[in-house]
Amino acid sequence: MFASIFPQVGSSPSLIWVVTAMGLNILNLFIGLGMALQNKKKQWLRTHLIMYVSILVCLALYLVMNGVHSENSVWDYAICLYFITLVPISRKWDVMYHGLVTVIGLILLPLLILLKMF
Numbered sequence: 001m002f003a004s005i006f007p008q009v010g011s012s013p014s015l016i017w018v019v020t021a022m023g024l025n026i027l028n029l030f031i032g033l034g035m036a037l038q039n040k041k042k043q044w045l046r047t048h049l050i051m052y053v054s055i056l057v058c059l060a061l062y063l064v065m066n067g068v069h070s071e072n073s074v075w076d077y078a079i080c081l082y083f084i085t086l087v088p089i090s091r092k093w094d095v096m097y098h099g100l101v102t103v104i105g106l107i108l109l110p111l112l113i114l115l116k117m118f
Contacts, residue, residue: 014065015113021058022109024051029102036095052087059083062112075115079108 028051035044059080066072083105090101 012069012116014062014069015116017058017062017065018109018112021055021062022106024055024058025102025106025109028052028055029099029106032095032099032102036099056083073115076112079105079112082108 028048031044031048031051035048063072063076063080066076086101087098087105090098
């Protein structure tokens with residue numbers, strides 16, 4: 001259904017990684033929310049970290065695939081740099097600020113799709 005609404009996303013080999021990163025980011029937000037409301041168990045922290053690393057892998061694959069098929073723009077690098085730098089730095093801040101930084105990153109991910117469509 002998603003590919004029928006946005007045919008460029010389904011036909012682009014690089015944008016599918018952005019959609020995967022968005023889904024993983026939403027799932028990671030719910031894991032982080034559950035950790036904030038309950039005790040931080042080691043298993044949940046490890047799962048939260050694995051999900052974050054998988055988001056970074058998806059973004060790295062997006063940059064590689066996009067670099068092969070077309071050119072990466074400054075926005076592509078800036079959004080990926082946001083996830084690499086600001087999200088781990090915000091981990092040392094309050095839990096709510098870390099969640100806000102992550103939600104802003106989730107808002108920036110569809111911007112990659114919109115920039116490729118137009």
